[in-house]
Amino acid sequence: MVAEKVQELEQENIKLKAQVIELQEICGNRAELPKNCEYCENFIQHYIRSGSRYYPTCSGHCVAGSRTKGRKTGDTCRAYVKKQFGKNYI
Numbered sequence: 001m002v003a004e005k006v007q008e009l010e011q012e013n014i015k016l017k018a019q020v021i022e023l024q025e026i027c028g029n030r031a032e033l034p035k036n037c038e039y040c041e042n043f044i045q046h047y048i049r050s051g052s053r054y055y056p057t058c059s060g061h062c063v064a065g066s067r068t069k070g071r072k073t074g075d076t077c078r079a080y081v082k083k084q085f086g087k088n089y090i
Helices: 002-027
Strands: 043-050 053-062
Touching: none
Parallel strands: none
Antiparallel strands: 043 053
């Protein structure tokens, strides 16, 4: 009984690994993120507080050079710098 379930799980694991490889071939190892402020190292997200929790808004500001205020998460500018994993998070 247990051996049969282990075999089923191993077969499912093989299928899932094949699907992962296929998706990596389609999308590449890491799909490129759009050059939006949301993914920029210079973008500071604004939050609102509701009770004891904070929720992100659809706006923020840029800390690069001219310090452009009032940026939307979908905006982009010449100061775009891709966030680096481990240094800051998406």
